[in-house]
Amino acid sequence: MTPATGTGGLAVEVTVHRGTFTLEASVTAAPGEVVAVLGPNGAGKSTLLGAVAGLVPVSGGRISLGENVLDDAASGRFVEAAERRVGVVFQDYRLFPHLGVLDNVAFGPRVRGRGRAAAREAARAWLDRLGLAELAGRRPDRLSGGQAQRVALARALAGDPDVLLLDEPLSALDARTRLDVQSELKDHLADFPGPCLVVTHDPLEALVLADRLVVLEHGRVVQEGPPAEVARRPATEYVARLVGLNLYAGRVDGGTVALADGGSLVVPDHDERGEVLVALRPSAVTVSTRPPQASSARNTWPATVAGLTLLTDRVRLDLEGAPSVLVDVTPAAVAELDLGPGRQVWLSAKAVDLEVYAREHPEPGGADRQ
Amino acid sequence: MTAPAPGREDRPEARRDRGRGSATTLTARDRARRAAGGDTTRSAPAPLLVPALLAVAFLLVPLLGLLLRAPWSDAWPILHGSRAGEALRLSLWTSTLATAIALVVGVPLAWVLARSSVPGLRLLRALVTLPLVLPPVVGGVALLMAFGRTGILGRYLDAWFGITLPFTSAAVVMAETFVAMPFLVVTVEGALRAADRGYEDAAATLGARRMTVFRRVTLPMVAPSLAAGAVLCWARALGEFGATITFAGSFPGRTQTMPIAVYYALETDPDAAILLGLVLLLVSVAVLVTLRERWVRGGVTS
Numbered sequence: 001m002t003p004a005t006g007t008g009g010l011a012v013e014v015t016v017h018r019g020t021f022t023l024e025a026s027v028t029a030a031p032g033e034v035v036a037v038l039g040p041n042g043a044g045k046s047t048l049l050g051a052v053a054g055l056v057p058v059s060g061g062r063i064s065l066g067e068n069v070l071d072d073a074a075s076g077r078f079v080e081a082a083e084r085r086v087g088v089v090f091q092d093y094r095l096f097p098h099l100g101v102l103d104n105v106a107f108g109p110r111v112r113g114r115g116r117a118a119a120r121e122a123a124r125a126w127l128d129r130l131g132l133a134e135l136a137g138r139r140p141d142r143l144s145g146g147q148a149q150r151v152a153l154a155r156a157l158a159g160d161p162d163v164l165l166l167d168e169p170l171s172a173l174d175a176r177t178r179l180d181v182q183s184e185l186k187d188h189l190a191d192f193p194g195p196c197l198v199v200t201h202d203p204l205e206a207l208v209l210a211d212r213l214v215v216l217e218h219g220r221v222v223q224e225g226p227p228a229e230v231a232r233r234p235a236t237e238y239v240a241r242l243v244g245l246n247l248y249a250g251r252v253d254g255g256t257v258a259l260a261d262g263g264s265l266v267v268p269d270h271d272e273r274g275e276v277l278v279a280l281r282p283s284a285v286t287v288s289t290r291p292p293q294a295s296s297a298r299n300t301w302p303a304t305v306a307g308l309t310l311l312t313d314r315v316r317l318d319l320e321g322a323p324s325v326l327v328d329v330t331p332a333a334v335a336e337l338d339l340g341p342g343r344q345v346w347l348s349a350k351a352v353d354l355e356v357y358a359r360e361h362p363e364p365g366g367a368d369r370q
Numbered sequence: 371m372t373a374p375a376p377g378r379e380d381r382p383e384a385r386r387d388r389g390r391g392s393a394t395t396l397t398a399r400d401r402a403r404r405a406a407g408g409d410t411t412r413s414a415p416a417p418l419l420v421p422a423l424l425a426v427a428f429l430l431v432p433l434l435g436l437l438l439r440a441p442w443s444d445a446w447p448i449l450h451g452s453r454a455g456e457a458l459r460l461s462l463w464t465s466t467l468a469t470a471i472a473l474v475v476g477v478p479l480a481w482v483l484a485r486s487s488v489p490g491l492r493l494l495r496a497l498v499t500l501p502l503v504l505p506p507v508v509g510g511v512a513l514l515m516a517f518g519r520t521g522i523l524g525r526y527l528d529a530w531f532g533i534t535l536p537f538t539s540a541a542v543v544m545a546e547t548f549v550a551m552p553f554l555v556v557t558v559e560g561a562l563r564a565a566d567r568g569y570e571d572a573a574a575t576l577g578a579r580r581m582t583v584f585r586r587v588t589l590p591m592v593a594p595s596l597a598a599g600a601v602l603c604w605a606r607a608l609g610e611f612g613a614t615i616t617f618a619g620s621f622p623g624r625t626q627t628m629p630i631a632v633y634y635a636l637e638t639d640p641d642a643a644i645l646l647g648l649v650l651l652l653v654s655v656a657v658l659v660t661l662r663e664r665w666v667r668g669g670v671t672s
Contacts, residue, residue: 080579094568096573111576156575
């Protein structure tokens, strides 16, 4: 077996068939880079992680870590999970129930050939480093969710991995614990010298933890880029909803975009031609009960209130019109304008508040898929 | 031809009944009990309760008979004279050895049945569990046909190595293993099937090779079921009669196990049979109680 060659970049370009589901994705992560794989349930995120870990064999493509090819369908080369230096933090942690915290963390060093005392010493060092020393004697079922998450990270790191994989690291935690663990986790990930993949369906988790986002939908990568870029210019309806934007597909013609689902929008100056996407912040739309003054720099259109949702300090209006839109207003405005389901209103949005960009990936889940 | 559904005619009456409802009287104690239980199904309905009590009586009265009829005052001389110690010793070591053999080969078999995907696995599973339902005497005859002096394997054992298995203590162990091992295999297979494979994946990512995963993760996780299966296996081996007497016979000190000793004593000395039976009962209960507290209960609940 080729020994691991230190930390190189992770390059994944794979096809995995699981039943009727096909994952066809290409993801890379440089040493020290934290890449979040963001996607809805069933998008193939965990399958991707399993393929990198060596738990799921790929049907096509190749996974490599630096010079070391871990899985290559063309040559048939496959490195067993046990031989890959891949640290995995599972969504449900999977701390061995029959071992204490110390022996859970010592498991990796132990099975890789260190003596019991040496393995425990290494485990203790990792527990110390992650501030978990006092948990060493506990049983996993006596840990809180946050503690179990930290111990799972310690166990993965104690195996001295070249790559770190985290599957929904915070999803099993309650909101309060999540905040604590999140900032801590970010620090630990920053210290990790190898490439790191974080799989999540939580956009906030992805935005906070990752240097780069890869958005996976229906087994395909639909968008990737720095978090700020993805948040500003979502490529699909799913991403737009995650980052809280209205998103419209349409065809640009000079200063206006004819929307695919009806209506048109006046947009600011841009260089795009043909198929474009238009993103609109819910707070950039104003609602009034009388027709506002039309101008070339503004979009105005009538709509009907279909629903209202209270979001802590704002009310999100679901408005049906051409186009339909989600708009955030203050609770005071709801009362003032007497907004309720069925109410007819006028909407306006400044052209400069619209973000127009080329549509690079066709929306998944379209005609070519079920 | 279809007859009109009778239920349809009955329905108006039923509706009338429902409207009236049926009331019952609850004492304060009933109310407290229902409140504590959180449901109203605590007291069993008579159609279930009566057969349940019958079943309990049917199971306990024979044991009671054993206790009541035992010649307690003469117990020691009778037991001493009946060579009970010899039979008990033989029973204990043969059933323990049979359990050990079942563990050594039965656990790997359970793993294969639960985890591998070799062709014909269903058939194999059915065949392996056959001794569970096979009359033990048939098992004994089958063992004779295989390992007897003229059996398909036995004849070579005899001709080449001069080994004759039937009617030896080894035959007792073989008969007991044949009959009891499936209990272990079935129990452990079920546990392996139910065990969360996620832990094994986790172990693999930490660098554990397959055998290490089995030894350090899989086995410890099914330990409660392993213990339960071993106890079942041991108890079944201890009580083995039919296959043993057919394949190993009844030579005192060599192949006459406790159950066989009890059976023969019943013909010549009923008092001794009762006492031997009680000893066997005592041993079984002691083992069951000890193990149940320590492992078996944990295995059932976890």
